[in-house]
Amino acid sequence: MAPILEIRSVVKRFGGVAAVSGVSLSLEPGRIYGLIGPNGSGKTTLFNCITGVDQADEGEIIFKGRRIDGLKPHRIFHLGMGRTFQVIRVFPELTALENLLVVTTAGYEEARRRAEELLALVKLERLAGEFAGNLSYGQQKLVEFIRVLMTDPEMILLDEPAAGVNRTLLNELLDAVRRLRDQGKTVLLVEHDMKVVMGLCETVFVLDHGEKLAEGAPGVIQADERVIEAYFGR
């Protein structure tokens, strides 16, 4: 099966430092992937390069067979890739419903139906008319999560979905992610919480100092000496 996302030798520099130096990854559709690594390993930078927020200096990024490096974020979104952010970025002065409506170009009625569907999915229907800035952290996280689903993207990038989230909500999110995978979507998440990564992801990529250190099933990664050293050694 052709990979849905291919990252070929991507390099990204800031000033004199290479945050990402020559990383290559390949993702098959319909699987859940994890991207881990100690702080400063280049995870978020790589994420940003994939989604167009930053531009890679070298290398190629190919999504569904076409090059997306160099495209603006909104183009990449409409090609079928959505993302959430590490720091929640809902639109605070828009209501929860409006947060969802702005995302899609579909007709108003259709958009509204879908938005209400998604809100019901995460049990937030009664907060539809509430300003997103007034919602609790967990509720905002959910809104950001379903916002990404409004246009039914084929691939979803989650930036630290478990951050600051309580146990119950976390389990709901993880279940939602599994359901997405069952629907045939591909998920790539950056995460620090090892339990989440090991329990959810089928394949894990490990970055260290901007380079790919290891790749494989969670169990294999956990036992990999280099990975252990990267996190605890030195």
Add this chain to the structure above:
Amino acid sequence: MKRWFPAALLVLAVGLALYPLQATGYGVRVMLQLFMWIALAQSWNLISGLTGYVSFGHVVFFGTGAYASSILIVTLGWAWPLACLGGGVVAAVLAFLIGWPCLRLKGPYFAIATLGLNEVMRVVASYYEGLTGGGNGLSLPTLHASVEIYYAMGLVAAAVTAVTYVIVTSRFGLRLMTIREDEVAAEAMGIDTLRYKLYAFLLSAAAPGIVGGLSARDQGYIEPLSVFPLIMTITMIVMALFGGKGTIWGPVLGAALLFAFQEVVWARFIYLHQLLFGAIIVGVVLLMPRGILGVLQQKYNLPRTI
């Protein structure tokens, strides 16, 4: 709330329509000016209040419209209503030319770009003497049409407010606001921010262009210094800020309040004009950044459509 508001508006509209029949020439001119300020403050609000991209040189569209329509009247003999619309079109074109490169940037960069624009247009107006009369200015054929211009200005002010209403209640307006709220997230969520900013900018330039033409026609004479003054940009910013940027009626409220103040009080303190405006801007930014209407909206949980 919702029921009496449209009725009140209607009464007001009728009152304003009948006003010239009762008022003196001076009275008509005063109200004409108020309409102009409403249109200007409302236009600034369209770009700066909704998208958060501050325009420091907005008077450039006023001046460009003034010159464009005046030139159309003088050299091509157009009737003033059409010429003023032409002024609006030219202003919108200028907005496109400037916006296309400059709106790609983050807010502060755009703001400074607009700061210089006004000076440049003033220089251009002075330079092309053949067309614009250069520093000597341009005189229009004498015409006593204050009442017609009163109605024209009133129409423009009403139109801009109506357009603002339509925008704020639509998804287009929501998308503009996402640019203000979090542009990075907006881009990531598929919103082509450049395109939306450009639309807003074009829309925000049209009305100043038209009222620039109308004002020039009313005055009968324009010169670079009179139609590109910084104080005009300052005034429309203060009005929109004070009343409530990002709201529909905020700029109208701000324009009405500050205009009244200006006529009654500050005419006597003309030397303090800019100082007072500067102080108000600082005060509003620090103490009530959402303006009067914004504060009321928050306090009484009013809908966005106010």
Add this chain to the structure above:
Amino acid sequence: MGVLITPSMIGQVVISGLLAGSLYAMVALGLGLIFGVMRVLNVAHGPLLMMGAYTTFWLFQWIGFNPYLSLLVSMPLLFLVGVALQRFLVRRVVDAPELSSLLLTFGVSIALVNLAQLAFTSDLRAVEYLTGSFVVGPFALSKPRLATCGFAIAITLGAFVFLRSTRLGKAIRAVSQSREVAQVCGIDVQRIHLITFGLGSALAAAGGSLVAVMVAIQPEMGQVYTFKSFLVIVLGGAGNYPGALLGGLLLGLVEQLASLFLTSQVNEAVAYVLLVVVLLIRPTGLLKGRV
């Protein structure tokens, strides 16, 4: 425009450009420091320069104080003004959306200009201290321009030495790179903000004192410097302090070159066109900067 351009004219232009550019670089560095450290675009930068110019003028007018020595007065004075502005006004909007700090400094700038109009009237003032030029071969080096350039270079170099070598300077650079990391390292970010605003203002004041000898002094003289300083920052790259130096020199050169071919009126538009062109081609600046 059908003028024969001789090599010596080019040479003259280059020299004049570099002389003017050094002043732009110094003033722009002030703006750049404030922007780099606090992400605040100080629209009041020009008026601060204007205040420096008036300081020099009045000292000269009242007690015949040497305009170049008055740097020792205008710089500390405006440093304090800058600190006060930061402490009482700007501090409140540093973390607010950028819109707020733009509007705030805009409000301050128009208030300052009006205050100057009230206090000093809009009459044009001049400091007649140094006139004439040195003639070296085919080139004429205006004396005031030379002096300005000399002082500007000295002050700018001093600023760079300060930023590179002193603890305070390094702290400033640290905060401008990452506020969070600097805080974690124990740097008092509030204090750095105060000092940086003061420094930026002092550099603007220095610019004002130096140009006081060369141009007509009036309350609105600073506006154009705000814009040009910003242009220099864009040219050199935001947050890139050495870039400001290059940007300033480049602006000076471009302006003088343009004056060969265009009338002085149109000259003012040159800076603007340059800005738009650069923004179109390389918004991150000629050297690497953060947008």
